[in-house]
Amino acid sequence: MAAVEKELIKNVKPLVKIDGIKKYFTKKRSFLEKKLVRTDDIIVKAVDDVSLEVYPGETLGLVGESGCGKSTLGRVVLRLHEPTMGKVTFGGDDITRYSKQQMKQFRSNAQIIFQNPYASLNPRKTVRNILSVPLKSQGGDFIKREQEILHLLDRVGLNKRHIDSYPHQFSGGQRQRIGIARALAMQPKFIVADEPVSALDVSVQAQIINLMQELQEEYQLTYLFIAHDLSVINYVSDRVAVMYLGKIVELATTEELFMHPLHPYTKALLSAIPYVDKSKRRERILLEGSVPSPINPPSGCRFHTRCYQKKGKICSEEIPQLKEAAPGHMVSCHLLD
């Protein structure tokens, strides 16, 4: 797989290209607050200057702790959030400049699967209602739609008698299957999966992961797979990007990243995974403290406040750039200079 992957990177154009994306959320201070307390607006730098490329047919895993901006990035890619700066290109076109009409077209190519299958389905609609909305936008008559719904249900492993059931009649895993069917209905090329299995039990989680992989092979889907669970990321991804406080700290093929992590944060993250298998346990690197707030992120390297390999002044003063440390292995850390 890795060899094929490298070939792909050389020859194929990326399907999705994220270029210098920044997403800041601002909380405006009121007039009085400004006058009395003399504070500026609060700016949360959720995603700060991220560039990524997703190649057709691959699964790019995006991993990081809560609040690191991975979900925000996933939403910016689909323009569910407007980026503050930077652009996203899909098949060569800049989607941040698309008109409403063009966005509609784009939405049929790019879909999202949400984290919480309990909140992402309308409780008052039957499965038929839920699945016919995307199908209606594609046109076609009632009978064709009905056939298509049955086909989708069958494809995601639900029974056809489920067609008139409401979401509350399903278990978590079954609901996530409905969510996947809804995304598939538009026949997309690209799917952002935002923590699709983290709300599910282990045995059901495995079912959904396998389903997503089968669908990928069948329809040549491209995934941006967001998760905080490293073992899931390891299993599904071809390449992995590690995020910390709004920035990508390391990007490599899955094998490379898990076998030879270079960034101190990635190393700590990998060492923290509890294993059932004793032979796989690594010596644990305990990080001190917790992730700083993205409102006032640390200067220089964002990780320097918790870093156990801090080099010196440069870490707290200069922002490290994402550089190629080995072929296809990008790291942003001053240690490698």
Added chain:
Amino acid sequence: MLEIKNLAMAFETERGLVRAVNKVDLSVAEGEVMGIVGESGCGKSVTLLNILGLVPHPGKVLSGEIMFQGEDLLKKSKKEMRDIRGKDIAMIFQDPMTTLNPVFRIGEQIRESMRIHGLFKDVKGGFFKSARKHAEKDRAVELMEEVGIPSPETRYHNFPHEFSGGMQQRALIAIGLSCKPKLLLADEPTTALDVTIQAQILALMQKINQEHGAGIILVTHDLGVAAEFCHKIAVMYAGRIVEQGRTEQVMDNPHHPYTQGLLRSIPKMSSKKDRIEPIPGGVPDLAELKEECAFYPRCAKAHDKCLSQEVPMFDAGEGHTVRCYLYG
């Protein structure tokens, strides 16, 4: 130290009795870490609540006994239970955000159980019993330092929302430790936390176990956490313990088809070639359970005998027990 014998409890609902815990036998020795693993709804948290007598309203205990230091906790009065809770047996809950009271300062919440259990009631003197308050405060600060909260003197006066998730969990552990409990019940203490923070909290709990010699019951759905942290493991499915033994026995050589299935459905970290094998189907509805093996519809090795009657626990050697006819 703690021995649960044949515990069964159910919730009375409109659809009949929902048996959440069924014939559970567990024992925890002094200084031992016991892990209960299973999927959501298998009855692992309710088992813990039973130990403390905290089962919510429609639930009632049908049979069994919970022996703690030679006395049956189920026969105790409400008042006697109040004296035990937080003193001899303390609990750490899953979600620190909802467990801590948002309108009281962290320090006061740590002091609360010391005050209720009269830890410093012999300390007399001072205006408005200030000597006792000072003693409690000193102990609280000491505890906060022990669980790794930085600058405890100032953090003592903070409110819960000023703490991060990991720090809140540490504060909860400090509350749990305040009266030097002999048994600590931890209900998914790290599920709401990130991996790096989870590693910190588990290291802390390990330290507590070794230094204080407190027994710990850890409820978790994460098999990795259980395998690294616990001495003994019980696997629960649909209200029953299906397999129990020392960690090496259960994790390295799982006997019950459910345990085997669970371990196979965790993504392996190294080679991509071996696909994960999910367990087909879903968890059964507890209201419709009968006496037979609850895992029957999902089991690859099921045969007619499994349906005929209730499956007893079989001994697979050296204290490793399995509820499956394959080993009978």
